[in-house]
Each structure stands twice: as C-alpha cells, then as structure tokens.
Amino acid sequence: xSILTRNNVSLSGRENGPAMVFAxxxxxxxxxxxxxxxxxADRYRIVLFDYVGHGKSELAAYDSGRYDSLDGYARDVLEVxxxxxxxxxxxxGHSVSSMIGALAxxxxxxxxxxxxxxxxxxxxxxxxxxxxxGGFEPDDLRGLLDSMESNYLGWSxxxxxxxxxxxxxxxxxxxxxxxxxxxxxxxxxxxxQVTFLGxxxxxxxxxxxxxxxxxxxxxxxxxxxxxxxxxEKLPESDYVLLSATGHCPHLSAPAETIAAxxxxx
Amino acid sequence: xSILTRNNVSLSGRENGPAMVFAxxxxxxxxxxxxxxxxxADRYRIVLFDYVGHGKSELAAYDSGRYDSLDGYARDVLEVxxxxxxxxxxxxGHSVSSMIGALAxxxxxxxxxxxxxxxxxxxxxxxxxxxxxGGFEPDDLRGLLDSMESNYLGWSxxxxxxxxxxxxxxxxxxxxxxxxxxxxxxxxxxxxQVTFLGxxxxxxxxxxxxxxxxxxxxxxxxxxxxxxxxxEKLPESDYVLLSATGHCPHLSAPAETIAAxxxxx
Numbered sequence: 001x002s003i004l005t006r007n008n009v010s011l012s013g014r015e016n017g018p019a020m021v022f023a024x025x026x027x028x029x030x031x032x033x034x035x036x037x038x039x040x041a042d043r044y045r046i047v048l049f050d051y052v053g054h055g056k057s058e059l060a061a062y063d064s065g066r067y068d069s070l071d072g073y074a075r076d077v078l079e080v081x082x083x084x085x086x087x088x089x090x091x092x093g094h095s096v097s098s099m100i101g102a103l104a105x106x107x108x109x110x111x112x113x114x115x116x117x118x119x120x121x122x123x124x125x126x127x128x129x130x131x132x133x134g135g136f137e138p139d140d141l142r143g144l145l146d147s148m149e150s151n152y153l154g155w156s157x158x159x160x161x162x163x164x165x166x167x168x169x170x171x172x173x174x175x176x177x178x179x180x181x182x183x184x185x186x187x188x189x190x191x192x193q194v195t196f197l198g199x200x201x202x203x204x205x206x207x208x209x210x211x212x213x214x215x216x217x218x219x220x221x222x223x224x225x226x227x228x229x230x231x232e233k234l235p236e237s238d239y240v241l242l243s244a245t246g247h248c249p250h251l252s253a254p255a256e257t258i259a260a261x262x263x264x265x
Numbered sequence: 266x267s268i269l270t271r272n273n274v275s276l277s278g279r280e281n282g283p284a285m286v287f288a289x290x291x292x293x294x295x296x297x298x299x300x301x302x303x304x305x306a307d308r309y310r311i312v313l314f315d316y317v318g319h320g321k322s323e324l325a326a327y328d329s330g331r332y333d334s335l336d337g338y339a340r341d342v343l344e345v346x347x348x349x350x351x352x353x354x355x356x357x358g359h360s361v362s363s364m365i366g367a368l369a370x371x372x373x374x375x376x377x378x379x380x381x382x383x384x385x386x387x388x389x390x391x392x393x394x395x396x397x398x399g400g401f402e403p404d405d406l407r408g409l410l411d412s413m414e415s416n417y418l419g420w421s422x423x424x425x426x427x428x429x430x431x432x433x434x435x436x437x438x439x440x441x442x443x444x445x446x447x448x449x450x451x452x453x454x455x456x457x458q459v460t461f462l463g464x465x466x467x468x469x470x471x472x473x474x475x476x477x478x479x480x481x482x483x484x485x486x487x488x489x490x491x492x493x494x495x496x497e498k499l500p501e502s503d504y505v506l507l508s509a510t511g512h513c514p515h516l517s518a519p520a521e522t523i524a525a526x527x528x529x530x
Contacts, residue, residue, distance in 0.1 A: 135432030143422020157408020162427040167400030167488030218483030218510040223432030245483040
C-alpha cells in the first residue's frame with residue numbers, strides 16, 4: 001500500500017508553490033480544512049491527508065503499536081513529506097496535530113519552514129508540582145476515557161458540541177459529532193489516551209522552526225494559559241488570541257483564522 | 266418530614282429584609298451561591314435550599330412521579346416560600362432553575378418581586394420548524410443521556426469541566442465534577458431528562474414579574490441566541506451579556522454577576 005493511499009493524501013493549489021500541509025485533530029479529517037485552503041491555494045501547494053484510522057485513510061494500516069505514541073503519527077507526517085519530496089513546508093496542525101508537527105519538525109527540521117498551531121496543548125493534565133495548568137484533573141481525564149470506552153457514540157454526541165462550542169450554530173457541533181462517530185471506537189480510544197495522557201512540554205524548546213500559536217477564547221480543551229505556555233516555551237513564536245470561541249476556529253471562524261495565518265506567512 | 270428539612274433550607278442575612286431566594290442548577294447545591302450571598306446579606310433575607318436529591322436534602326423524599334416535570338420542582342419552591350411566609354421575593358435561579366422560577370411565579374405571582382435568570386434556556390433542543398436554536402440536536406441529547414446512563418461518573422467527569430469552562434482555573438471544574446458525582450445517578454438522570462427534553466417556550470410570555478437574563482459568553486449549555494430569545498419572549502426583562510465564560514458565572518465571575526444583579530435590584 002502506498003503512503004499516499006494509506007493517508008488519503010490529496011494535492012491542490014499552486015503546483016510549484018511552497019507546500020502548506022494541513023493536519024487534522026482527534027476524530028476529524030481533512031475535509032475540515034475546507035474553509036481555509038482556498039485562501040492559500042494561489043500561493044501554496046495544498047497538501048491534505050487523513051491520519052490512519054480517520055477519514056478515508058486505509059483502516060487496515062492501523063497498527064496499535066505504531067500509534068501508541070504521537071511519534072507514530074509524526075512518522076506518518078514525515079513519510080508523506082518524503083514521498084512528496086517536500087521541504088520547507090508550512091505545517092498547519094489542529095489540536096493534537098500541533099504537537100505531532102512539533103515532533104516531526106524536531107526530527108527533520110529541513111522539511112519545515114514553520115508551524116501553525118491551532119489550539120495546541122503540550123499536556124492536558126494539570127501538574128501541580130510544576131505549577132502547570134493544563135485544564136484537566138487526573139480524575140476528569142480518567143472519567144472522560146472511561147466514559148468514552150463504555151459508550152463511544154454517546155460520549156461523542158455529548159462531547160463534540162461542547163468541544164466545538166458555538167451552540168448558536170448547531171451545524172458546527174453536528175459536523176464534529178458526526179466525524180467523531182465515524183471514527184472507529186477502538187482507534188479513537190487509543191488516540192484519545194495517547195493525546196490526553198501525553199506530555200510534550202520538554203519538546204517545545206527543541207522546535208527548530210518559527211511557529212504561530214493560535215489560541216481561541218473559551219476553549220474547553222485548551223485554555224488560554226496553555227496557549228501562553230506554548231508560546232513562552234517555543235524558541236521563536238508568535239501568539240494570537242483569537243476572538244473565536246471553542247476549539248475549532250478553522251470551522252467556526254475561518255476569516256479570523258486566515259487573517260492571522262496570512263500575517264504570519 | 267418538614268419542608269425546611271426536606272429541602273435543607275438555610276436562612277441568613279437581614280432578618281426583616283425582603284427575601285432573596287437562590288435556586289441551584291442540575292447536579293449542584295446551595296453552597297455554590299457562596300460568592301454572591303455576602304453582597305446581598307445586608308439588605309436581603311437570604312434563603313438557600315437544595316432540591317430533593319441534591320446537596321443535603323432528604324433523599325428519602327425523592328418521588329419520581331412528582332419530579333417527572335419541572336412543575337414538581339416548582340411546587341418545592343412554592344412550598345418553601347409558603348412555609349417561610351415569603352412574598353415579593355427576588356428569585357435567583359441558575360440554569361434549569363430559571364425555568365423552575367418562571368413556573369412558580371406564573372402559579373403564585375404574589376410570592377415573587379422579580380426573577381434573576383442565570384444562563385436560562387426554555388428548550389435545549391433545536392426546533393428547525395420554528396426556526397428556534399436551542400444548541401442541541403436530538404441525536405446529541407440522546408447521546409448525552411445514553412452516555413450519562415451507561416457511566417454516570419465518567420460522564421460527570423467529562424462534562425462538568427466543559428460546562429464550567431474556565432480550564433485556566435481547574436478548581437472550578439473540579440468543584441462541579443465533584444458535585445455532579447455526589448448526586449444520585451438515577452435522580453440525576455431523571456432530572457437531566459426532565460431538563461434537557463423539556464420545552465418551556467410557551468411559559469415565557471406568561472411570567473408575571475420583571476426578570477433579569479444573565480447570559481454568559483461561550484456557554485456550551487445556553488448559547489447567546491437562547492438568552493436573547495428568553496429576553497425577547499419575557500414580558501418585562503433586562504438582558505445582560507456577561508463577559509464571563511462558561512455556564513456558572515456565580516462561581517467563575519461572581520463580581521461581574523453581583524454588579525449586574527445590583528443594577529437590576
């Protein structure tokens with residue numbers, strides 16, 4: 001199976017332009033970038049893909065050993081870039097993909113020009129001894145993972161609208177719910193464990209390229225202190241607090257997200 | 266069993282002052298008003314209570330027939346007011362208690378001077394045919410109730426921090442999680458069904474007293490359009506959009522909440 005098939009890679013935009021690679025978050029897929037990509041297609045070669053187990057990737061390629069840490073996902077990103085012979089890409093990662101992008105850039109800096117991190121968090125758990133606020137108490141995360149395991153569809157329907165926020169526009173939460181529900185429960189659970197129980201704080205200072213931290217207002221997954229922490233620990237980063245609320249500004253507030261990205265690029 | 270014991274009524278503040286009655290929301294109890302009451306204790310007689318099945322109420326008094334609609338809870342409120350011989354009270358209701366207060370005021374207007382509604386919603390389900398946005402799709406609410414039923418503690422730990430918002434201050438979400446978890450699962454499930462599947466839109470125009478609608482920003486339970494709807498349908502109401510985020514401004518932003526209430530009172 002080719003890597004491009006495995007990750008359902010699709011290419012568009014300016015053929016010989018620099019690459020802009022979009023990496024979706026937990027329970028999502030490449031279609032969720034649809035409001036952003038047109039703004040960059042004139043100048044950039046747009047690279048979209050789905051992580052294995054998500055969207056239209058090859059489910060058979062799922063390997064619970066490989067994907068038992070974010071490194072496995074970072075390997076996927078690097079393999080896609082190698083396959084396409086891409087260097088100096090702008091990598092746009094949503095949520096957990098911000099850290100996946102950071103790990104990939106640390107491994108092969110030449111492949112990245114910069115990282116755009118949409119709602120990043122290097123650690124979701126609070127760490128009192130270090131004075132670190134991630135937003136989640138250990139009991140809450142255990143409950144979240146238990147609840148996910150006992151009733152994945154119910155969990156998805158409960159959580160997705162909360163994560164999306166913007167209940168004024170229910171179609172947004174509905175899209176995220178449907179996307180969560182389409183994801184294989186076992187794969188989703190492992191990805192959630194890897195995501196929510198991980199700790200990438202020590203990786204941030206090693207990121208070898210400049211970054212943009214896009215932080216939303218009232219994001220139930222990544223609170224503002226977390227975005228500020230990421231900004232502070234990255235060697236070279238811009239920080240933008242969006243007026244967009246929720247955890248998915250690329251869907252709920254694309255114009256503001258595009259404007260911040262254009263200023264950075 | 267006396268009504269004051271049943272609902273764990275506690276009195277404080279100015280003994281001969283007008284009454285200010287505080288009614289908690291789903292999975293909460295009277296202790297959650299502790300940041301607001303001191304600001305009103307000089308002028309008002311402060312009345313706190315717990316709904317049956319919540320806080321330190323008499324669990325044995327729970328009656329699944331009586332509490333199968335919000336009317337049962339409104340009866341509790343009226344019985345407490347009768348027992349204390351209270352008329353012309355300022356009734357402060359959080360979330361579902363806003364509608365409970367509305368129902369009680371419609372039944373016995375003389376007992377109420379005004380209603381303060383903190384994060385009210387007359388209907389959580391969207392109603393496309395009426396062009397009404399409540400924030401929740403039917404599938405999402407079914408999923409939420411299913412998930413609650415299959416793993417109440419996991420559901421509580423997942424949901425409470427999202428409902429509270431303000432992940433920057435994890436102690437807030439933790440308090441709500443603990444309060445949800447202390448509630449009897451069967452009682453909580455019935456209260457959630459009654460709350461989330463109810464429709465009190467037609468009651469709003471009947472509210473016979475003036476009201477204050479306190480709407481939060483980025484509230485995953487009651488979006489802004491819902492607060493605006495409540496304001497529009499009430500015969501006489503003030504509307505304040507708080508800069509406070511989440512669904513519990515009385516805990517997360519007491520100063521702003523108090524200021525809005527003082528202007529109204």
